[in-house]
Amino acid sequence: MQLTGKITPETLMSLEAYTKWRKVHKPEVIAHRKLRSVQLGEHINVQFESETTIRYQIQEMLRIEKVFEEEGILQEIEAYAPLVPDGSNWKATMMIEYTDINERKRELAKLIGVEDRMFVEVEGHGRVYAIADEDLDRETDEKTSAVHFVRFELKPDMCAAVKAGAGVKMGCDHTHYPSHIDIAPDTLASLAGDLK
Structure with missing residues (x-):
């Protein structure tokens, strides 16, 4: 998964490429997500997002829903990309x-x-x-x-x-x-x- 600073349809992997990538790299993404999680007291878990976590989330949604048409890809990006921190x-x-x-x-x-x-x-x-x-x-x-x-x-x-x-x-x-x-x-x- 290549980080580009901006998630666009062109920077996402195809479903086939992602499926292969996922088999090898899923543990790394899980470790990254765990590293960025803060447990506040017993009942609140705060997971700080990053381009990596959001890119993974979008790719997972596309994989699960078998979305490969541009309109559907853009909808997923629109839903999740605002959660990527932007420097400040x-x-x-x-x-x-x-x-x-x-x-x-x-x-x-x-x-x-x-x-x-x-x-x-x-x-x-x-x-x-x-x-x-x-x-x-x-x-x-x-x-x-x-x-x-x-x-x-x-x-x-x-x-x-x-x-x-x-x-x-x-x-x-x-x-x-x-x-x-x-x-x-x-x-x-x-x-x-x-x-x-």
Whole structure:
């Protein structure tokens, strides 16, 4: 999978080429995704996206749905490409995970607005709160969604600090889910690569 900085139909593999590539490289992509995942408390998993993860997601959708016509390919790109970070931000899929269905229903009702209370904090700088669900509203008056898409927009001095090795905390200050964690150095090194 060649990273080009922009996902277009021309930069994607054909279904045949991808099937061959996938057999060899799937473990690498899974390891990359795992490296870029931050577990916040027991029930929130934040997976920071990259061109690699999104390119893989698009190729997987095309493979599963057997899409090879340009219109369908463009629809998949349009759906997923906005999740690729663009130099001044981190973009992530935030999953609220409860295995018990009744507990999940109860907790999602308590966690309305949790996506807006997610933050990153670069050492020496203030908190940057998530801009959540720009594609569509993912909550109702009764509950929040188990999946949200969040973006953390960093100022140039924050980007420079991260690239220079500053630590970063991730947290949530929602009343029903107060939690924070230092992002692990290897994960942070991968995230620093997203910044210009």
